[in-house]
Amino acid sequence: GVEFQDIESINVADTRCNHMLYGDQYQVSTTVVCETGMSSAPSNGPIRITVRGQTQMSSVHFKYLNPEITSISPKIGPKSGGSALTIKGNHLDIGSSARVEIGTETCVITEKRRENEITCRTTRSGGPKKSESQAGRGQGGNHRG
Numbered sequence: 001g002v003e004f005q006d007i008e009s010i011n012v013a014d015t016r017c018n019h020m021l022y023g024d025q026y027q028v029s030t031t032v033v034c035e036t037g038m039s040s041a042p043s044n045g046p047i048r049i050t051v052r053g054q055t056q057m058s059s060v061h062f063k064y065l066n067p068e069i070t071s072i073s074p075k076i077g078p079k080s081g082g083s084a085l086t087i088k089g090n091h092l093d094i095g096s097s098a099r100v101e102i103g104t105e106t107c108v109i110t111e112k113r114r115e116n117e118i119t120c121r122t123t124r125s126g127g128p129k130k131s132e133s134q135a136g137r138g139q140g141g142n143h144r145g
Contacts, residue, residue, distance in 0.1 A: 002028060006051050010034045013045035013062045039064035065091040081124040084110070092118050 004026040010017040017034035025033040032049065042065050047058040069089040077083030085107055087100065093113040100107040100120045107120035 008050040011048045079125045083122045087118040
């Protein structure tokens with residue numbers, strides 16, 4: 001399209017992608033930026049963009065994946081924090097951001113996330129907590145393109 005307003009919709013692997021917040025990054029015929037919506041299940045598919053009633057489809061497929069935690073070590077650490085925690089699993093590097101929490105306490109990510117590992121440093125704890133493993137969605141949905 002010639003104008004940003006000409007873009008009617010963008011879908012990524014059949015999931016709506018919000019482009020309205022990124023008009024300042026639009027470049028005629030070359031660049032449009034959007035934030036992917038959340039997918040209810042792992043899936044993949046093309047990117048479809050509709051401009052002035054005409055839909056174009058990419059030849060490249062986009063994958064929505066869910067992170068999966070398989071192990072956490074160590075299992076215990078001091079209340080004062082400072083422990084290096086290693087989380088292993090699959091698809092741990094997807095999404096534009098990630099956070100690690102142990103109960104309500106933050107574990108600060110200390111190294112670049114990898115597909116199969118996240119390393120973080122625990123912060124001071126307010127008291128004993130039951131440890132729960134949960135893989136959450138980062139900002140912008142979970143994806144690997």
